[in-house]
Amino acid sequence: xxxxxxxxxxxxxxxxxxxxAADALAAARQGGFAWLDYIQPGSAELSDLIEPLGIxxxxxxxxxxxxxxxxxxxxxxxxxxxxxxxxYVDRKxxxxxxxxxxxxxxxxxxxxxxxxxxxxxxxxxxxxxxxxESVIQGPAFxxxxxxxxxxxxxxxxxxxxxxxLDDAEESMLxxxxxxxxxxxxxxxxxxxxxxxxxxxxREILVKICRKDCPFIPxxxxxxxxxxxxxxxxxxxxxxxxxxxxxxLMEIYLTMVNNQMTRAANQMNSSVRRLxxxxxxxxxxxxxxGIGGMSEWSMMTGSxxxxxxxxxxxxxxxxxxxxxxxxxxxxxxxxxxx
Numbered sequence: 001x002x003x004x005x006x007x008x009x010x011x012x013x014x015x016x017x018x019x020x021a022a023d024a025l026a027a028a029r030q031g032g033f034a035w036l037d038y039i040q041p042g043s044a045e046l047s048d049l050i051e052p053l054g055i056x057x058x059x060x061x062x063x064x065x066x067x068x069x070x071x072x073x074x075x076x077x078x079x080x081x082x083x084x085x086x087x088y089v090d091r092k093x094x095x096x097x098x099x100x101x102x103x104x105x106x107x108x109x110x111x112x113x114x115x116x117x118x119x120x121x122x123x124x125x126x127x128x129x130x131x132x133e134s135v136i137q138g139p140a141f142x143x144x145x146x147x148x149x150x151x152x153x154x155x156x157x158x159x160x161x162x163x164x165l166d167d168a169e170e171s172m173l174x175x176x177x178x179x180x181x182x183x184x185x186x187x188x189x190x191x192x193x194x195x196x197x198x199x200x201x202r203e204i205l206v207k208i209c210r211k212d213c214p215f216i217p218x219x220x221x222x223x224x225x226x227x228x229x230x231x232x233x234x235x236x237x238x239x240x241x242x243x244x245x246x247x248l249m250e251i252y253l254t255m256v257n258n259q260m261t262r263a264a265n266q267m268n269s270s271v272r273r274l275x276x277x278x279x280x281x282x283x284x285x286x287x288x289g290i291g292g293m294s295e296w297s298m299m300t301g302s303x304x305x306x307x308x309x310x311x312x313x314x315x316x317x318x319x320x321x322x323x324x325x326x327x328x329x330x331x332x333x334x335x336x337x
Contacts, residue, residue, distance in 0.1 A: 003039040005125070008032060009142070013132040015125070025052055025106065033105040033139050035128075039119065040112050049108065054078060055101055063099040063110045070200035072207055078103040079213050081143075081204060084197040085111070085120035085150045086157040091164070093157060093190045095197065096120050098150055100143060102215045107139040109146060120150055140220040144227070151230050154198075158237055161190060165241055169248055176255045184252070188245045191238055198235040205231055280323045284316050 006018040008027040018024040024034035038045060046060045054077030062068050062082065073080045081100040086093060098120055101108035111121050124146055128135050135142050165187055172179045205228035207213065209221055216224070 002041050002045065004041065004045065005037040005039075007035040007037070007125070009035060009128075009132075009136060011136060013136045015129055015132060015135075021049070022052070028105045032136070033107065033142075035139075035142060036106065036108045037121065037124075038108070038110045039121075041110060046110070049101075053101065053103060053106060053108070055108075056080070059099075059101070063097075066097055066112075068097060070197060070204055072204045072213070074213065078106075079215050083147060083150050083201060083204070086154045086194070086197075087118050087120075088157040088160045089118075091186075093161075093193060095193065098146075100146065102139050102143050102213075104215060105139070107142050120153065121146060124149060138217065138220070140216040141223070143216070144220060144223040147224075147227055151201075151227050151234075154194075154234055155230075158194065158234055158241075161187060161194075162237070162241060165244060165248075169244075172248060172252055172255075176252070176259065179252070181249065181252055184245055184249055188242065188249075191242045191245065195235065195238045195242065198231055198238060202228065202231045202235055276327060279327060280320055283323060284320055 006021055006024040008016045008018050008024045010016065010027075010032040016027075018027065018034075021034075021036050024036060028034040036049070041063075043060070043064055046055075046063055047057075049055050050057060050060065054075070056075050059073070059075075059080045062080070068082050070082050070084055072082075078101045081102070083098045083100070085096045085098050087096065088094075096112055099108075099110035109121060109124075111119060113119055127145055127149060128142065131145060135145060164183075168183045168187065171183075205224060208216055208224045209228055211218065211221065
């Protein structure tokens with residue numbers, strides 16, 4: 001649902017609402033400047049600004065396209081900026097585009113609504129009223145207030161992502177067998193998205209601080225340097241979090257490989273023990289098969305069975321003992337070799 005607010009900020013420090021954009025711009029010609037705040041506008045509403053403000057039609061198209069990357073473009077009568085506002089709800093990061101046009105005596109802000117009716121610039125009028133002494137200096141100072149609000153909101157999303165990263169690390173180390181790396185992959189995607197936005201926004205602030213924007217005076221540059229410092233800090237936090245995700249993925253794979261190796265070693269030990277036992281009993285089984293039952297009695301005579309069978313059993317025991325020590329000797333020799 002579209003919603004529009006028109007404000008006029010007088011040179012004496014008064015924020016007044018206006019009935020239309022024309023009224024706000026007419027008042028700005030007498031001093032002060034106009035602020036036109038659009039929330040989910042349509043193409044017709046923004047197109048009405050092309051003639052009075054000299055806004056380029058391509059910029060209007062960018063405002064209606066949610067897939068634009070943060071950027072800054074200078075035109076003859078205005079400068080166009082695209083920033084991204086972050087909102088992290090229900091373990092999902094949503095990005096909302098904030099479009100801004102700054103001119104000699106006007107500022108136009110275009111934003112939307114997120115889940116639950118969240119608006120990136122919802123508190124801006126209240127913040128402006130609290131800081132009118134700074135804002136009355138010109139549109140560049142109002143632009144600073146808006147960008148400062150948008151940038152500060154980013155930290156909330158980054159903080160939540162860092163907490164989820166800590167939880168994922170604790171869960172993985174607590175029970176690697178039941179842990180699934182899908183959470184790490186999800187966090188990695190979100191962090192990549194954050195990094196992409198922060199990288200381009202940082203470049204925007206570099207251009208502003210370099211005084212490339214003709215509508216931001218030198219006295220306002222110091223405020224924008226503060227925003228740049230925040231963006232640089234958030235960018236570093238995002239990079240560090242991405243490195244932690246990569247490290248956790250490596251730790252996960254290492255721990256899983258260790259578990260698989262341990263299981264394989266246990267199986268090999270079991271097979272080795274069974275093979276050892278089988279090797280010992282193979283000659284005994286052969287002798288029992290040849291000399292057992294009636295065959296042994298036929299060879300020694302049926303009347304000698306009381307002596308023959310005990311001797312046969314003793315011989316089998318001795319053969320088993322000799323086989324055991326022989327196999328152990330062969331194992332040690334193979335290990336030493």
